[in-house]
Amino acid sequence: MNPGIAIDIWAGFRGQLRRDFWGVALLWLGLSVATAALTFGFSMAESSYKCIVGLLPGDLDRLYCVTAFERPGTLALEAMGPAPGCLSPAPGDGEYFALSMLSDMVDRKEMDGFFFVARGKTVEVMLDGADSGRELNAELVVYHGYAPVYAGDTAQVLAKVSEKGGVAVNWALSCHGGGVGTDDMVRVSPGSTFSIMAMVGSRTGYDPRPRVMIPARAFPYETGASEVTVYISGGASVHRLTASLSEAAAKVSNSVSVQAARGEDAYGRQIKQARTSSLITAGVAAVIAAVAYANAGIFTTLWVSERLRGLALRRAVGATPGTIAIYVMSDLTIIALSSLVAGYVAVWAIWALWFRTNGVPMVTWIGLVGTSLVMLLGTVILGAVQCRLANKTEPALLLRRTV
Amino acid sequence: MIGLFGVIRDYHARDTTARGLGPVSLEIPAGQAVAVVGASGAGKSTLLSTIGLLDSPTSGVYRLDGIDVSGLSEKRRSVIRRDRMGFVFQRYNLLDELTVSQNVELPLIYQGCSSSRRREAARLALDKVGLSGKGRLRAWQLSGGEQQRVAIARAVVGKPQIMLCDEPTGNLDSSTGQLIIKLLLDIHGESPNRILVVVTHNVGVARQLDRVLVMRDGLVMQDGIPQEVLAQ
Ligand SMILES: Nc1ncnc2c1ncn2[C@@H]1O[C@H](COP(=O)(O)OP(=O)(O)O)[C@@H](O)[C@H]1O
Ligand SMILES: [Mg+2]
Numbered sequence: 001m002n003p004g005i006a007i008d009i010w011a012g013f014r015g016q017l018r019r020d021f022w023g024v025a026l027l028w029l030g031l032s033v034a035t036a037a038l039t040f041g042f043s044m045a046e047s048s049y050k051c052i053v054g055l056l057p058g059d060l061d062r063l064y065c066v067t068a069f070e071r072p073g074t075l076a077l078e079a080m081g082p083a084p085g086c087l088s089p090a091p092g093d094g095e096y097f098a099l100s101m102l103s104d105m106v107d108r109k110e111m112d113g114f115f116f117v118a119r120g121k122t123v124e125v126m127l128d129g130a131d132s133g134r135e136l137n138a139e140l141v142v143y144h145g146y147a148p149v150y151a152g153d154t155a156q157v158l159a160k161v162s163e164k165g166g167v168a169v170n171w172a173l174s175c176h177g178g179g180v181g182t183d184d185m186v187r188v189s190p191g192s193t194f195s196i197m198a199m200v201g202s203r204t205g206y207d208p209r210p211r212v213m214i215p216a217r218a219f220p221y222e223t224g225a226s227e228v229t230v231y232i233s234g235g236a237s238v239h240r241l242t243a244s245l246s247e248a249a250a251k252v253s254n255s256v257s258v259q260a261a262r263g264e265d266a267y268g269r270q271i272k273q274a275r276t277s278s279l280i281t282a283g284v285a286a287v288i289a290a291v292a293y294a295n296a297g298i299f300t301t302l303w304v305s306e307r308l309r310g311l312a313l314r315r316a317v318g319a320t321p322g323t324i325a326i327y328v329m330s331d332l333t334i335i336a337l338s339s340l341v342a343g344y345v346a347v348w349a350i351w352a353l354w355f356r357t358n359g360v361p362m363v364t365w366i367g368l369v370g371t372s373l374v375m376l377l378g379t380v381i382l383g384a385v386q387c388r389l390a391n392k393t394e395p396a397l398l399l400r401r402t403v
Numbered sequence: 404m405i406g407l408f409g410v411i412r413d414y415h416a417r418d419t420t421a422r423g424l425g426p427v428s429l430e431i432p433a434g435q436a437v438a439v440v441g442a443s444g445a446g447k448s449t450l451l452s453t454i455g456l457l458d459s460p461t462s463g464v465y466r467l468d469g470i471d472v473s474g475l476s477e478k479r480r481s482v483i484r485r486d487r488m489g490f491v492f493q494r495y496n497l498l499d500e501l502t503v504s505q506n507v508e509l510p511l512i513y514q515g516c517s518s519s520r521r522r523e524a525a526r527l528a529l530d531k532v533g534l535s536g537k538g539r540l541r542a543w544q545l546s547g548g549e550q551q552r553v554a555i556a557r558a559v560v561g562k563p564q565i566m567l568c569d570e571p572t573g574n575l576d577s578s579t580g581q582l583i584i585k586l587l588l589d590i591h592g593e594s595p596n597r598i599l600v601v602v603t604h605n606v607g608v609a610r611q612l613d614r615v616l617v618m619r620d621g622l623v624m625q626d627g628i629p630q631e632v633l634a635q
Binding site for chain 2: 002003004005007008011012014015016018310313314315316317318319320321322323391394395396397399400
C-alpha cells in the first residue's frame with residue numbers, strides 16, 4: 001500500500017477519535033466484552049469436552065460402576081455430583097463395600113482392581129511447603145490393583161506408587177497447591193503424612209478438581225463406600241461379582257440392593273450432561289458476542305457515516321472504490337485488534353485474580369484462536385457492509401448529504 | 404472538450420421522480436472559462452457534478468474528448484476524476500484532521516506520487532495561491548478566504564484538464580470573493596487548454612469569463628458571451 005494512504009488513514013482515524021471519543025469508546029468496550037465472553041465460552045466448552053475425553057480410562061468393556069441403593073427413597077440419590085466416573089460422591093451413606101473386603105477380592109483375583117472416593121473422612125490435605133501447610137479441599141481416591149483412574153498409563157504409575165507406599169496427585173491439586181509436585185509431602189488429616197510420588201491426569205487443566213490417589217494398603221482407616229468402580233478380570237462374569245458384592249452389602253443392611261452398570265453407561269450419562277453444559281456455556285458466550293456485534297454494527301455504521309464526509313471528499317479527488325475499502329477496513333481493523341488485545345488482557349486478569357483460585361479450568365488455545373477467528377470474521381462482515389455504504393452512493397449525493 | 408447530449412438527471416424518491424437536470428445539450432471546448440448562473444435549485448450543482456463525474460446521468464450521453472464516459476464503472480470514473488478533474492466547493496472543502504499541506508497533497512497520494520514530489524508540488528501550489536509557509540497549520544486555523552485558497556491549491560496541484568468550482572465565493576465577503584475569482588482566472592490563464600467552470604450568483608464574476616450559461620428548472624435557458632447574455 002502507498003505509504004501516503006497509510007498516513008492519511010491514521011490521520012483520519014485520529015480525527016474521528018477526537019470528534020467522537022465516546023462513540024469509539026463504547027464500540028471498543030463492546031468488542032472487548034465480546035472478546036472476553038467468547039474466550040471464556042470457547043475455553044469452557046473445550047475444557048468440559050476434554051475433561052470427559054481426558055478422564056475416560058481405557059478398557060471400558062471391563063469397567064463397571066457398582067452402586068448400592070437403599071430400596072426406599074433411593075431415587076433422589078441419583079442426582080449427585082458432577083465429577084466424571086465413580087469419582088463422584090456415591091449415592092447412599094452406608095459403607096456397604098468395606099475396603100478390606102474389596103482388597104481381598106482383588107487378592108483372590110475375583111477382580112483386577114477398584115477405586116472409590118473415600119467419604120466420611122476428612123479429605124482436606126495439608127501441603128507441607130517450606131514451613132507451613134496449606135489446607136486444600138481435595139478428593140481422596142482410594143485404589144487397589146489395576147486402577148487406571150485417568151486415561152493413558154495411570155494404571156502402571158499407580159501400581160508403582162502403591163509398591164512404594166506413597167500417593168499420587170493430579171495436576172489440579174498441584175495447580176491449586178502452589179505448584180506442589182513429586183517429592184513434596186501431603187498430610188491427610190488427622191495425622192498421616194505421605195510423599196507424593198507421581199503426578200497423574202491431564203496437565204492442561206481440563207480436570208479442575210484436586211485429587212489425591214492413595215493406595216488402599218497405605219490408607220490408615222478402615223473405610224468403605226456405597227459406590228465403587230471395578231475392573232473385572234478378563235473372562236470373569238459381572239454377575240458373579242455383583243452377587244458377592246450384594247452378599248457383602250447385605251451384612252450392613254438388609255434393604256440394600258446392588259446394581260452394576262457398564263462403565264460406558266455410567267460415563268455416557270455424564271458425557272451427555274457435560275455436553276449439554278458445554279453447549280450452554282458456548283451458547284451464552286455466543287449470545288453475549290452477538291449482542292456485542294449488533295452494538296458494534298450500529299457503532300461502525302455511525303462511525304462510517306461520520307467519516308462519510310471525509311471519504312466522499314477523498315472520492316471526489318480520486319480515491320478509487322478499492323482505496324475507500326482500504327480506509328474502511330483499516331479503521332475497523334484498528335478497532336478490532338485493539339479490542340482483541342484489551343479483551344485478552346481482561347481475560348488474563350479475570351483468570352489470574354479470580355478463576356484460578358476457584359477451580360475453573362484455564363483459558364485454552366482453542367478459546368483464544370476461536371475468538372480471534374470470530375472477531376476476524378465479524379470485522380470482515382461489518383467491513384463489507386460499511387464499504388458498500390461508503391462506495392455505492394454517487395459522491396455528489398454523499399457530499400450533499402454530509403454537509 | 405466536454406460534450407453533453409440530451410443529458411438528464413432524475414432523482415427518485417419512493418414513488419415520485421424529480422428532475423434535477425435536463426435535458427441539456429452543450430459543448431465546452433478546451434481552454435474556455437464558463438460561468439453558470441441561475442437561482443437556487445436551478446440545477447447548477449447537478450450540472451457541475453455531472454461534468455465532474457461525481458454523479459451519473461439518468462439518460463443521455465456525456466463525451467469527454469470524444470469518449471463516452473456516461474456508463475463507466477465507479478473505478479474508472481474515480482481514475483478520471485483523479486487525473487483530469489479539480490474541484491472547489493462552496494463548503495465542506497478541507498479535512499480538519501489534516502494539515503494544510505496534507506490537504507493539498509491528497510490528490511497526489513492517489514496518483515501514486517512519492518512523498519518528496521508531493522511535498523514539493525504542494526509547496527508550489529500553496530505559493531501560487533499566496534499561502535507560502537502555512538503548510539503546517541491545520542485547515543481550521545485559517546480564515547474562510549485562506550481555506551478556499553487551499554482548496555484551489557488542492558484542485559490545481561494535480562494539473563487537471565478541467566477545473567470545476569461550485570459557488571467558490573458563496574461563503575466569502577465580496578472583496579475576498581473577488582480575490583478568489585482573480586486567483587482562479589490567473590490560474591486558468593496559465594494553462595491555455597484548461598477548462599474552467601464556475602457556478603456563481605454574482606453577475607460581476609460572470610462578466611469576467613468567456614461564456615455564461617443561465618439555468619432555470621434544470622434547463623439551460625441562455626448560452627452566450629457575457630455581454631449579450633447579461634444585458635438581458
Ligand atoms: N439528492 C437529491 N434528491 C432529490 N432532489 C435533488 C437532489 N439533489 C438535488 N435535487 C434537486 O435537484 C434540483 C437541482 O438542484 P441543484 O443542482 O442543487 O441546484 P442549484 O445548485 O442550482 O441550487 C433541485 O430542485 C433540487 O431540489
Ligand atoms: Mg448548488
